[in-house]
Amino acid sequence: MTTTTLVRPRIGAFTAESTFITRSFLHSVRDVESALMAIVLPVMLMLMFTWIFGNAIDPSGGYVDYVVPGIILLCAGFGSASTAVSVANDMTTGIIDRFRTMPLRSGAVLTGHVVASLARNLVATAVVILVALLVGFRPTATPLEWLAVFGLVALWILAITYLFAAIGLAASTPEAANGYGFILLFLPYLSSAFVPVETMPDWLQWIAENQPITPIIETLRSLLMGTPMGDSAWWAVGWCVVIIAGSVAWGAWLFRRKAGRR
Amino acid sequence: MTLAIDARGLRKHFGRTEVLAGLDLAVPAGTVFALLGPNGAGKTTTINILTTLVRADSGTALVAGHDVVADTEEVKRRISLTGQSAAVDGVLTGTENLVMMGRLSGLSRREARVRAAELLDRFDLADAAGRRVGTYSGGMRRRLDLALSLIVAPAVLFLDEPTTGLDTRSRQELWSVIRSLAGAGTTVFLTTQYLEEADRLADRIAVLDGGRVAEEGTPDELKARIGGDVVELRDADGVLLLELPTDGSVHGLRAALDELDRAPAAAADGVAVSIRRPSLDDVFLDITARNAAPASPELLEAK
Known part of the structure; x- marks a missing residue:
């Protein structure tokens, strides 16, 4: 055997990132249950809202057109939440120490989780939209508007995935990470995702109008259904950028702090 | 080096x-x-x-x-x-x-x-x-x-x-x-x-x-640093009854044997005596005990 060098060769510029992306893809593909749940749950919610609540909310039968943007965001939330658990898993098993004692950029392992989450959730989004079309969703979007829809959804997935990754770093166990993540999944219900904000009590209206989900929903709705856009697109992109920047900074800080503490 | x-x-x-x-x-x-x-x-x-x-x-x-x-x-x-x-x-x-x-x-x-x-x-x-x-x-x-x-x-x-x-x-x-x-x-x-x-x-x-x-x-x-051999007493089934460290000198060995004479267990049938080199366990216990002993009075005083 050749055991004479005793020094690792230097690795290519993006070898670590691509290796970790491959790893996270393998994790995603093998965790069939999580992937399935991340698609099945939002689809079930959509069917429930369309067929059970839908006619009560909007007797004209057009509720499916209203609810699809919300379901898309809900789906992205469910799908990204598993990132928190994956990251927490890495942090609590010894594997992170092995990576940390190698000459790698420290964030590379997180990049792997984030890229895999983005790919996974874009596929899930496409499935949700297909099912929506089957149950009567009739969008009026042009190809360019569809592109914008997927662009914004991708940006939102990135934002919430980075946030979940930071939560995974902050949590002491994978189970706790799962719990914290659940709180975030309530946000769509406090927005214009399922009912117009005007129907809520005053104090709740204030929350609903000033949280990130509402402008994103309104932008998607405008792109898909041609409702008025207003300035919601700016708010939507702004919120996503702020969340990404904040989560990356928080995550990097947590990563360094955990490295020094033990 | x-x-x-x-x-x-x-x-x-x-x-x-x-x-x-x-x-x-x-x-x-x-x-x-x-x-x-x-x-x-x-x-x-x-x-x-x-x-x-x-x-x-x-x-x-x-x-x-x-x-x-x-x-x-x-x-x-x-x-x-x-x-x-x-x-x-x-x-x-x-x-x-x-x-x-x-x-x-x-x-x-x-x-x-x-x-x-x-x-x-x-x-x-x-x-x-x-x-x-x-x-x-x-x-x-x-x-x-x-x-x-x-x-x-x-x-x-x-x-x-x-x-x-x-x-x-x-x-x-x-x-x-x-x-x-x-x-x-x-x-x-x-x-x-x-x-x-x-x-x-x-x-x-x-x-x-x-x-x-x-x-x-x-x-x-x-x-070698903790001194001499260890005198062991085992019963017929090989179970260790007694362990006596010595300082390696003839005098020390004799003192250990004298102590065996006074031990009631030594008189039983089938009991065997042997001498062995100290193991690392002995070293380890000796070092950690030695360092623990003088530390405790100081700790008490500090409180």
Whole structure:
């Protein structure tokens, strides 16, 4: 055997990132249950809202057109939440120490989780939209508007995935990470995702109008259904950028702090 | 003589607990060095500092000739760590784990695959190569863990309690791997709770107590340092009844035998007496007891 060098060769510029992306893809593909749940749950919610609540909310039968943007965001939330658990898993098993004692950029392992989450959730989004079309969703979007829809959804997935990754770093166990993540999944219900904000009590209206989900929903709705856009697109992109920047900074800080503490 | 590890005056505290209180270590390159100590003595903290995971509050450490703080990247290129919990990816297969680590160690895809196959063979994991590591037994995970550390043979290999939880056969296999590594030029720095392991493997041993090196030397030096032989009394079934350390002199031996005469157990049928060299256990107990004894009155006064 050749055991004479005793020094690792230097690795290519993006070898670590691509290796970790491959790893996270393998994790995603093998965790069939999580992937399935991340698609099945939002689809079930959509069917429930369309067929059970839908006619009560909007007797004209057009509720499916209203609810699809919300379901898309809900789906992205469910799908990204598993990132928190994956990251927490890495942090609590010894594997992170092995990576940390190698000459790698420290964030590379997180990049792997984030890229895999983005790919996974874009596929899930496409499935949700297909099912929506089957149950009567009739969008009026042009190809360019569809592109914008997927662009914004991708940006939102990135934002919430980075946030979940930071939560995974902050949590002491994978189970706790799962719990914290659940709180975030309530946000769509406090927005214009399922009912117009005007129907809520005053104090709740204030929350609903000033949280990130509402402008994103309104932008998607405008792109898909041609409702008025207003300035919601700016708010939507702004919120996503702020969340990404904040989560990356928080995550990097947590990563360094955990490295020094033990 | 080049030193693979040269640590001076390492101090580290967590909260108000002082874990390392001025630790000095000098490990010659190409040797096996064992760090012994009771639980909580700071063995893992020492490893974490030397592998760049944790920064010492003060003191310096050179590993493979590079400073662990100023020259972290160069240190990382020359070390491997096999920590206490198996650092393997349970979702991936054995081969995938090794190929991933090969890529991260700078091997090309093909080199990584060739090296993975080599290591799976060497660690007797070839049959399980395509299985997810989550289904491996404890011993198999430990072997894979070590294989992952050896993708590129490191200049210094850190092993934190490498054989804890292994059966006798796996333990002896691991010992032979460690010895052959040292033969090929790798310096092995290990912590262990098993004194037999240190005795069989290590060229030199340091006993950690109270955050400092209490004793250091070859296994034989340490045994010689606590003095003479031990007189043992065992019953007909071989159960140890009594152990009397001596100072190695004729007078000391006679005193021990006199004491046996007064022991009622010695008079029973089938009881046998023997004299043996002190074991590392005796050394270990002697050192940790010696350091604990004078410390306690001071502690009381301080309160």
